[in-house]
Amino acid sequence: MTHSGTTKPKGPIAAAPEKIPITLIVNGAEAKLSVAPWTTLLDALRDYLDLTGTKKGCDHGQCGACTVLVDGRRINSCLTLAVMKEGAEVTTVEGLARNGELHPLQQAFIDHDAFQCGYCTSGQICSAAGLIAEGKAKTADEIRELMSGNICRCGAYPNIVAAIQQAMGRS
Amino acid sequence: MASYIGSATSRVDGRAKVTGEAKYAGEFNVSGLVHGYVVDSPIPKGRIVRIDTSGALGVAGVIDVLTHSNRPTMADKDDAYKDEVAPEKGSPYRPLYDDRIQFTGQPVALVLAEDWETARVAASLVKIEYQKEPHVTDLQAERARAYAIDVPEKPRGDAEKAFASAAISHAAEYSIPTEHHNPMELFASTAIWENGQLTVYDKTQGVQNVQQYLCKVFKLQPNAVRVMSPYMGGGFGAGLRPQYQVVLAVLGANALKRPVRVVLTRAQMYALGYRPASIERLALGASSDGLLESMQHEAIAVTSQFEEFARNDTGWGNLLYKSPNAKFGHKLVKLDLPTSSDMRAPGAATGVYALECAMDELAIALKTDPVQLRLQCYSDRHQGEDLPYTSKQLRECYRQGAEAFGWDKRNAEPRSMRDGSELVGWGMASGVWEALQVPATVRIVLTANGHAEVATAASDIGTGTYTIMAQVAADMLGLPIDNISVKLGDSTLPQCPVEGGSWIASSVCNAIANTARAVRGDLLELAKATKDSPLAGAGVDDVALIDGKIVSKQDAGRAVPIASAMQSGKAERITREEINQPSEDKSHARNVHSAIFAEVKVDEEIGIIRVMRVVKAVAAGRILNPKTAHSQVMGGVVWGIGMALHEETLYDHRFGRVMNANIAEYHVPVNADIHDIKVIFVDEPDEMVNPLGIKGLGEIGIVGVAAAIANAVYHATGKRVRDLPITLDKVIEFV
Amino acid sequence: MIPFQYTRASDVADAIKQIAADPSAKFIAGGTNLLDLIKYDVATPTRLIDISRLPLGNVEETANGGVLIGALVPNTDLAYHPLIEARYPLLSRSILAGASQQLRNMASTGGNLVQRTRCFYFYDATTPCNKREPGSGCSAIDGINRINAILGTSQSCIATHPSDMCVALAVLEAIVHVTGPAGARTIALADFHRLPDNTPQIDTNLEPDEIITAIELPAKGFSTNYSYLKIRDRLSYAFALVSVAAALELDGDTIKEARVALGGVAHKPWRSPAAEVVLRGQRADASTFANAADILLRGARGFGHNDFKIGLARRAIVRTLSQAARGTPQSISDKKIR
CATH class of the missing domain: 3.30.365.10 (Aldehyde oxidase/xanthine dehydrogenase, molybdopterin binding domain)
Structure with missing residues (x-):
């Protein structure tokens, strides 16, 4: 008995389409790049713009490590095609500090030890920035629920909630 | 100047981590970088008959496709593949070595391309024909084939006879499913040849282990290979052994003479190591006044067909409780899976879970408070080795933990405490690990x-x-x-x-x-x-x-x-x-201890379980940094909650495949699952364990937590669930 | 993953023209489900037509007292829209019970309707699955089927529709506005999703060359007595084992109007007119609710791992109707089920 292993595309493979030039405003600066249709915003940031602060933890919208702010809203950059965000304003973890001074959330994450390995941290912080901007979370329960799209395998959740509460108090 | 040791110091690498400056293994964007994408086997066992790489090679931007038949040379002896922490027995897996398929998800080809996305596209065009062979992946179905291995603990007295004649006894089987580490960072390696020097950025818990392994596998001089891992996005044991992507990255770099990065997908990480599923049988016998007369613990766990991985699941009772008669046994079942591996508190997370649930059941049979039973059976000596401890402040853990939790307000009767539509349950357990050096x-x-x-x-x-x-x-x-x-x-x-x-x-x-x-x-x-x-x-x-x-x-x-x-x-x-050098002094046992108290609320009709509070009191010698120490133990508690309620790798044994090989359906706790966690460090000066009195904290956080929660669920509902995870359908009979 | 071309639609007519010209093309809006499936080699479109910039992003009141929601309104915006929060809070709650805030920020209203099942075998391109590869067989029936359906199943498929939002839309009797080469038409939500029968590869009655333009909510919003209860294997960011949307109109203790739908149990949001008939005119109490539950679950059948869902659904229905009757809807963030 034999078994044909890999997935079979339904038709012939098209020649790789031309790369598409796009412009993004990344952390306040204009970034011009050429991407394939299937290049995700995450891969564009990490591989094309060398902004590796945004992390790839699953590439399927299951972990939240890739969270960035697009036009002020938190999204999963792994499930976003770069080409679809032409002209958009993207804020990554690298864009939060101002003139060397940490964003209140960044400082709060350090103060409350809201991370261990650090790999989910960029996504947590960007997600928290989005959460504060949304203004929907007031109680600890609400923060927990609205931060549940960011998995922390090290288990820093209570400290993450405390850090967000500290930053909320300041903003 | 005040002492830094013992002070709650913020992480010195904190700024690098909150700004995104900390670079992980797959983030070194060197010039000329080639991206590798792994094609993995969909079948668990058999042979590769044919590989057609023409479709992949036809994609613009693809440089090469490496398979077992065209890869650069690698060592051909088992010894070369034995890393620092490889199991003693067996033949380690050799990535891309030959046509044999030993487990689902095994790498069978590496597509190398100018960018990662092209490599991914091309990988789906590699056509591979397999000759399948019958496989086995089910521990329960294969348990009759289990074979015994040696355990360090010698039997004492006649445990079976003492059990049979005990006034009160409890015997039951507990089971833990396969669990995967799922660190947030994907396994990744970047291999760079420069002026006859190989530099490898690798996601690993041991750079020198990987360096020595690569030297052997690729016959390289030690001074020609440098392995770097400045930051690691979570390990939990998954990165103790060199993982296959580092071999593939070096193979690619050797073949192309260019820098190569290989990053695994989340799904592919389910073909790395895992906490082996285990079945744990406990038999405890006690006198009517609640002293243990007999303690028996046997574990049956999973290993691969080609290596014998085992950790001590059964000896932990010897560290905690006095019992004149005791017997321990460990068996393994070989399955067509990757070799099982260390995962946070290997052996203890599982073995102590079973032991501490059994102690709870014995306490109930004795109509004794579970803390009281543990104090009655408390051992100031390692029972197996008959040695005193360098220090053991476990009594103080029970006392401080119980006090912080409010244990004295517990009504012992199951289903006696409630909060509206929810039943409230309070459970406890002990935790123990080794203070190693x-x-x-x-x-x-x-x-x-x-x-x-x-x-x-x-x-x-x-x-x-x-x-x-x-x-x-x-x-x-x-x-x-x-x-x-x-x-x-x-x-x-x-x-x-x-x-x-x-x-x-x-x-x-x-x-x-x-x-x-x-x-x-x-x-x-x-x-x-x-x-x-x-x-x-x-x-x-x-x-x-x-x-x-x-x-x-x-x-x-x-x-x-x-x-x-x-x-x-x-x-x-x-x-x-x-x-x-670690002390050679064998006159004392060196261990770290803890007591865990947990409160769950269980909806009486629907069965939803919420862990509302956990108190974990730890005696672990000198605490260097209360801030990071607290985080480490708290993280362990979160792992324990996941182990108790959520985590399970689901295999379809017909296909020999993991069906939830992702992080959406392999459930780990999310923020909403975690409520109040209190960590107490009990004072435990210990100048004997080592000059600085440090015992270590990485494992103790998880140990015993799942048992405390299982015991709390029983106390809430009157339903004893002995197979993890405790899902709502196991707690409530839905007719 | 296979390569695909990317084009943008300039308006709805252009979108229809483009998709009609290329049967292997797919529309992309939020992309949260489609890109996921493409990366797993489950969806294999050779062209993506970007409709995300079409002017379908408004929420507006209709002449007959209802609300018309543009197909591209993001899930979050819809959930927090003042009109929806005030008049259709059941819809708000159901949306916020699904996915994560990041995903809800991306996912569109129309896309939510056409998201595909989470059945493990559908997602694993190496295993037989009739939905993914018609005729290959259903692996779930004798496989790992904890998350699979108990109602409306067929011998060829036991997949569920994973949406939370659609369960509320079913209760609200939403109307789906679509446009195709033949012009615009509407589809009642109840008729939008299909049962698997022997064509499980077809999820909905939307034609391949049609585009969803809007969702219309009739005036009746049940904003006083409603609840959405979602039961899952962790407390957030997980798909439903069972979910229940319930809406009541009460006259004192007597039920004037009742609607109930189930999620996570069938290939579509599950409603039963007969179950709602036994609620109307009756006292709003547990025994009435239990009668309705029995009717809703008539014919339910488990496949091993998911047997428990039948009993779980029964209790969840009673509980959710009780919450609706009391006017104390299930909280999204406080996980206690009251």
């Missing part, structure tokens, strides 16, 4: 400007190693912590074993103390050489380094600034490197 070497370079670099080839996998090393070095050298830089995660640094087993803090910090003493000796010599030295005649242990000065311990007025000593001796730098 391994040989480790630390180098200190002290420069005349009062800065010191402290280096060893350990990794900080999120545990806080950078921070505690800086604290200890700052205290030992009498410098502000900002003047200390710590270098880790580089195989060219002084020798250090893999970061695992909770042994790094004690091993490395005691090595810092040794090296700092040597530095102090050098400084003293320089100071004594100055004219009219106030330290004339002092020995190295008569002085301390405090506030940038070499100070006499007898008379703080007699001091020489470090800077002036170095200046007058014309020493720009002092470089010292010392090893710390």
Whole structure:
């Protein structure tokens, strides 16, 4: 008995389409790049713009490590095609500090030890920035629920909630 | 100057992590980088009959496709593939070595392309034909084939007879499913050849383990290979052994003479190691006044067909409870899966779960409070070795934990406590782990400007190693912590074993103390050489380094600034490197202990379980940094909650495949699942375990937590669930 | 993953023209489900037509007292829209019970309707699955089927529709506005999703060359007595084992109007007119609710791992109707089920 292993595309493979030039405003600066249709915003940031602060933890919208702010809203950059965000304003973890001074959330994450390995941290912080901007979370329960799209395998959740509460108090 | 040791110091690598500056293994964007994408086997067992790579090679941007038939050379002996922590018995898996398929998800081809997305596209065009062979992946179905292996614990008395004649007894089987580590960072390696030197950025818990492995597998000279892991996005044991992507990255770099990065997908990480599923049988017999007469614990766990991985699941009762009769056994079942591996508190997370649930059941049979039963059976000696402990403040853990939790308000009757539509359950358990030490070497370079670099080839996998090393070095050298830089995660640094087993803090910090003493000796010599030295005649242990000065311990007025000593001796730098060898003293047992108290609320009709509170009281010797220590134990508690309620790798045994090989359907706790976690560190001075009294914290956080929750669920509902995870359908009979 | 071309639609007519010209093309809006499936080699479109910039992002009141929601309104915006929060809070709650805030920020209203099942075998391109590869067989029936359907199943498929939002839309009797080459038409939500029968590869009655333009909510919003209860294997960011949307109109203790739908149990949001008939005119109490539950679950059948869902759904229905009757809807963030 034999078994044909890999997935079979339904038709012939098209020649790789031309790369598409796009412009993004990344952390306040204009970034011009050429991407394939299937290049995700995450891969564009990490591989094309060398902004590796945004992390790839699953590439399927299951972990939240890739969270960035697009036009002020938190999204999963792994499930976003770069080409679809032409002209958009993207804020990554690298864009939060101002003139060397940490964003209140960044400082709060350090103060409350809201991370261990650090790999989910960029996504947590960007997600928290989005959460504060949304203004929907007031109680600890609400923060927990609205931060549940960011998995922390090290288990820093209570400290993450405390850090967000500290930053909320300041903003 | 106040001591840094024992103070709640923020992580010294915190800024790098919150700004995104910390670089992980797959983030070194060197020029000319080639991206590899792995094609993995959809079948669990068989042979590769044919591989057609023409479709993939036809995609613009694809450089090559490596398979077992065209890869560069690799070693052909098992020894070459045995890493520092490989199981003693068996033949380690060899990536891309030959046509044999040994497990689902095994790599069978590596597509190399100019960018990652092209490699991914091309990977779906590699056509592979397999000859399938019958496979087995089901522990329960195969348990009759289990074979016994040796366990370190010798039997005592006649456990079976004592069990049979015990006034009160309890025997039951508990099971834990396969679990996967799922660190947030995907496994990744970047291999770069430059001027005859191979540099590899790898996601690993042991850079020197990987370096030595690569030297053997690729027959390279040790000085030609450097492995780096400055940051690691979570390990939990998954990165103790070299993983296959590092071999593939080097194969690619060897084949192309270009830098190659290989990053696994989340799904592919389910073909790495895992916590083996296990079935644990406990049989406890007690006298009517609640003293253990007999303790039997047998485990059956999973390993691969080609290696024998096992950890001690069954001996933990010997550390906790007195019992004149005891018997332990461990069996393995070989399945067509990757080799199982260490995962946070290997052996203890599972074995202590079963033991502590069984103790709860025995307490119920005895109509005794579960804390009281543990105190009645408390052992001040290691029962198996008949040794005293260097320290054991477990009684204090029970006391402080119970007090913080409010255990005295518990109504022992199951289903007696409620909050509206929810039943409330309070459960407890004990936790235990080993206080291990391994040989480790630390180098200190002290420069005349009062800065010191402290280096060893350990990794900080999120545990806080950078921070505690800086604290200890700052205290030992009498410098502000900002003047200390710590270098880790580089195989060219002084020798250090893999970061695992909770042994790094004690091993490395005691090595810092040794090296700092040597530095102090050098400084003293320089100071004594100055004219009219106030330290004339002092020995190295008569002085301390405090506030940038070499100070006499007898008379703080007699001091020489470090800077002036170095200046007058014309020493720009002092470089010292010392090893710390673990004590050879076998006269005491060395362990870390804890008590866990948990509150669950269970909806009476629907069965939703919420863990509202956990108190974990830990006795682990000296706590170097209460802040990072708290995080580490809290994280362990979160793992315990996941183990109790959520985590399970689901196999379809017909296909021999993991069906939830992702992080959406392999459930780990999310923020909403975690409520109040209180961590207490019980004071436990211990100068015998090692000079600094450090015991380690990485494992103890998880141990016993799942049992405390299972016991709380029983107390809430009257329903005893003995197979993890405890899902709502196991708690409630839905007719 | 296979390569695909990317084009943008300039308006709805252009979108229809483009998709009609290329049967292997797919529309992309939020992309949260489609890109996921493409990366797993489950969806294999050779062209993506970007409709995200079409002017379908408004929420507006209709002449007959209802609300018309543009197909591209992001899930979050819809959930927090003042009109929806005030008049259709059941819809708000159901949306916020699904996915994560990041995903809800991206996912569109129309896309939510056409998201595909989470059946493990559908997602694993190496295993037989009739939905993914018609005729290959259903692996779930004798496989790992904890998350699979108990109602409306067929011999060829036991997949569920994973949406939370659609369960509320079913209760609200939403109307789906679509446009195709033949012009615009509407589809009642109840008729939008299909049962698997022997064509499980077809999830909905939307034609391949049609585009969803809007969702219309009739005036009746049940804003006083409603609840959405979602039961899952962790407390957030997981798909439903069972979910219940319930809406009541009460006259004192008597039920004037009742609607109930189930999620996570069938290939579509599950409603039963007969179950709602036994609620109307009756006292709003547990025994009435239990009668309705029995009817809703008539014909339910488990496949091993998911047997428990039948009993779980029964209790969840009673509980959710009780919450609705009391006017104390299930909280999204406080996980206690009251």
